[in-house]
Amino acid sequence: MTQTHNQPCAIAQALNIFGDNWTWLIIREAFYGVSRFSEFQRNIGIAKNLLSNRLSTLVEQGIFEKKNVGENGTRYSYHLTPKGAALRTPLFAILLWGNEYISGDGNEAVLLTERNTGRQLTTMSLVSESGEPIEPNDVRAIAGPGANQEILDKFENARNLKKQK
């Protein structure tokens, strides 16, 4: 699946990078400390050519950095850049959603906890500059400085659809 979304919206653009879900799983493995091709391959069960292709894209996009770690000759390892490491937030968000709505309470394979207290963390939230969590209902999406006509129309249309209801 290699559809490309030519929309300025960052969601569409981010999804272009991911291309498909293998990419998310590759990034997940990197958070588990995996850095070698063979480890990615074994842990995800992905075909070599697909993995090779996805890793190249991730290096091009600045999400992974490729290092030659061969003592004699060439041998690469792959490490998340700061841009890549910042994907932990979307991944945590997907994990919490899956835990709540797919696995269900008591069946979660992976939990998030607070390191110091060991307490389980189940909520993720937007946070104001002063560090206050903001409830989803208090969040408003608006057109930004990079919006084109298509995005402006979408917001206009959303306003009209709300009025009708």
Place this chain on the structure above:
Amino acid sequence: MTQTHNQPCAIAQALNIFGDNWTWLIIREAFYGVSRFSEFQRNIGIAKNLLSNRLSTLVEQGIFEKKNVGENGTRYSYHLTPKGAALRTPLFAILLWGNEYISGDGNEAVLLTERNTGRQLTTMSLVSESGEPIEPNDVRAIAGPGANQEILDKFENARNLKKQK
């Protein structure tokens, strides 16, 4: 792209539902208030058969609810269930990441703001039960009650990889 990940991890299971990125874009449109087949199709630029297929899956998975709104005969509209509406958190996380690392400051097509103050929101965070934001470095992923041997091995392996570094 229809690979299936047979892993108990909620990330893999959640990604199985999404199947591909069209699905995320369909959900994004629903947050803009879109509910009709023709509107989804026009706004995303997706082929009819793909849209039909993705919407059916989303209804099966309990993310959308399908309502007959035809006054004479059958005409459907699609609405997010609570399970579907909860996907706003992963979507917001993807949007913020894309704004920071793809669009860049001053080029964002869509911004998130606090409804009352109009201030821009750029941070998302795990939140403790007492409502305190938790820094990513203070978050620890652990094996949960639904972990199988594969997941336990992954955490064991992650510990060993960290020791080596």
